[in-house]
Amino acid sequence: MTKALSSAVLGVLVMSQVHAAEVNITEVEQFIRQNCSISTAEQGLPSLSASCPIGHGIYQGMEPSSPEKNFFWVQCGADIHSMNESQLTRKVVEITENNVVQSYDGEYYRCLNGPYEAYKDAVQVNRYMSRLLGIEGFVRQVFLNEQLLKDGGGLQDNKGSGLSMVEPTLLNHTQVGGIVLFIPVYYDDKLSFYREANSFWNRMTLKDATKVCLSLDAELIKGEDIDLLEQHENAASWPSVIPFWTQSGNVRAFGGKTYTSTENSKFYIACRQPKG
Structure with missing residues (x-):
């Protein structure tokens, strides 16, 4: 073949x-x-x-x-x-x-x-x-x-411990009020992925997700951002199978559902920036 x-x-x-x-x-x-x-x-x-x-x-x-x-x-x-x-x-x-x-x-x-x-x-x-x-x-x-x-070879570290050194691709820019929401995606196997909506999305710990947003002059989204996003016309293009980390350290999904977590839990990441 x-x-x-x-x-x-x-x-x-x-x-x-x-x-x-x-x-x-x-x-x-x-x-x-x-x-x-x-x-x-x-x-x-x-x-x-x-x-x-x-x-x-x-x-x-x-x-x-x-x-x-x-x-x-x-x-x-x-x-x-x-x-x-x-x-x-x-x-x-x-x-x-x-x-x-x-x-x-x-x-x-x-x-x-x-x-x-x-x-x-x-x-x-x-x-x-x-x-x-x-x-x-x-x-x-x-x-x-x-x-x-x-x-020689050697086991590759795909466990998501530490941030990627590659530049992220910033996807799903969506303006809600005076805030711009976006999802950074690192195409690097040192980080965990989940595939939905014909794309791959990173899963990270709260610690790493917070660091990523800060490195992009942004911060993690808030729970109220997700509420506003649900009403936006672009909401259908956002991944939804796995919930998102929020600034408070809680885990939120569309529909208002919350989830328990540990310091090693890995969920989706999205960042927020004031509209510049």
Whole structure:
């Protein structure tokens, strides 16, 4: 179906005694041989080793960077619990001739198919797999920079501890009274996401959400902002499955519903600024 790395390279995940010098392989293939392995269990999807990087998501509206040394995964789901094998995942393995594994980052188990050498192949598989599994999958890119090639893989910190160093995209600018509300989105896997309304939205702790708004010369929204927003014509474009942090430290959703929380809870973030 596509030119996958599985048959040529990831077969080595169970035949790891073959040395790189014995065959003509690329630096990417050699990296995978050395850092990626799969362990199977009686139940659940096979597990990808923590030393194997899964890269960053290429979300809607984004294009992959184009370094020479990279490869791609297709994400086929995420859950707080270990994920099980099914007839559908076995069919994905059969059709793509590639692995379906799970990778655990300390917070989520991620279902992954791959890896693939070419972005176009991963995109093709993502379309097929999304239809087959009834999900909205997406492609992840691993860029093998010199530091990663030197140090090997290593578990990537996707747990949302600390703020992203990338610039946020500011979405859903909405004026309510003399205040402008907006949602900052960091396309960085160091932060947690939830997908709805055809977009990805960050989930953060109250501490991090407060810091983000302050870094943008803004502050967290208030409960009354959400009340006003509900009456606004743009309200339908706002995410609503997960509630928002508010300045008071409470968690509010549309409809006035409140939620309990802890210091480690992660909810949506939205900021407010006086109209300038």
